Amino acid sequence: MEWLMGFGSRFITQLQSPTLAFLIGGALIVAMGSRLSIPNSIYQFIIFLLLMRIGMKGGIEIRSAEIGEMLLPAVFSVAVGIIIVLLGTGFFSLLARVRWSDGTATAGLFGAVSSSTLAAAMVLLEEQAVFFEAWVPALYPFMDIPALILAIVLSKLGTEKAGTRTSASTRILDVIKESIQGPALSALVLGLALGIFARPESVLEGFYNPIFRGLLSVLMFILGMEAYSRIRELKQVAHWFALYALAAPILHGLIGFALGYVAHILAGFSPGGVVLLSVIAASNSDISGPPTLRAGIPSANPSTYIGASTSIGTPVAIGICIPLFVSLAEMVFGV
Incomplete structure (x- = not known):
């Protein structure tokens, strides 16, 4: 009861x-x-500045950190991204009315990472003076890229079964390139x-x-x-996507918390780091994922994965998952 009251209080505070x-x-x-509209160029510039700050701060910390401290959380980040895509793909494969490409694209987007959700969680922890390793944001690509790659490969494998054969190895190289070159x-x-090799303090x-x-x-606005x-786009697709978007962030965050706790026991990963790993797992990509999936799985309907992610997944990750995992x-x- 005390924990529930604490979560309720933190949830109201987060609101x-x-x-x-x-x-x-x-x-x-x-x-x-x-x-009112905000030009896309301004949106992209804001993303650039936010991620530059997150990256530089993490790079400065990596410069003085022991590589061994990062190894286990990085491995777990890869594992979480893969697990999320496999679970999501398995869920949608059980639904007869959901197309394979739509299911894999949605699972891939929820396996990838939202930089805005990560930034929001970092601000909250900093405001509450909860320590976390500054290199934790560097776990972003370890979860993001494997999730996107796996989703596209699974989609292509499903297409091949339907009779259209493509080169999976070529697609893997393409999606790695597209992800890294994304904004x-x-x-x-x-x-x-810059944080590792320069002195940008x-x-x-x-x-x-x-x-x-x-x-x-x-950015939040x-x-x-x-x-x-x-x-409106989400209303056009099956209600299963809405249900998935409501439940998946919490389930994914719990997976991240469990593995983060193991890293805490085995490698001394900080409680704040465990929270951020959980939030990264709970988030769903709102920047790098959509363009990568549009290119990698062109047959998927963007209304399914982008609608479910932006309309429901991101608000759940920010409004519920952040206070949930802090509590x-x-x-x-x-802490």
Whole structure:
């Protein structure tokens, strides 16, 4: 009962936080019929700045960290991405009315990672003075890329069974290239490289850190606007996608928490790091995933995987999963 009260209190606090408040505000303003729009170029620029900051901060920490400390969490990140795609694909394969390509694309998007959800969780932990290793955001590509690759390969295997044969090895190389060249991973990898091999501390403290939370609030507002607009698309597809989008983030986050707890026992992974691994697992890609899946699984209906992810998956990950796993860590670790 005490834990439930703690979660309820944290959930209400999260609703009042700038992160979720701007998300809800964006949805409400579209619901009211506003014609306000944010140019896509501004959206991409905000993503670039946020991920550059996350990458540089992680790279600076990696520079002085023991590689051995990262090894087990990185391996578990790969495992979580693969498990999520396999579970999602298995679920949708049981539904006769759901096309194979739609199911694999949705599973791939939920196996990939949302940088905005990651950023929101980091801000919350920093506000509450919960320690986490600064290299934890560097786990992003370890989960993101394997999930996208596996989803596309599974989709292609299903297509081959239907009689159309393609080169799986070629597709794997293509999706790796597309993922790395995408705006999200490109910015994150660049920030990591600068943090590891350069000395960007002055520009990080003087420019990126002061604007980080302000830019995050704008990003949440944009995602709220898009989430509401995608609800109409989601109405056009089977209700199973909505059910999956409601339950999957929580289940995936619990898988991440369980493996993070193992890493805590075996390698000293911090409780804050366990929370972030859980949130990464609970998130679903809103930047790198959609364009990669559109190119890799062109037969899939974007209304299924993007609609389910943006309309339901992201709000659940941010509004429910972040306070849920912070509260769970408080119960398990006493943080």
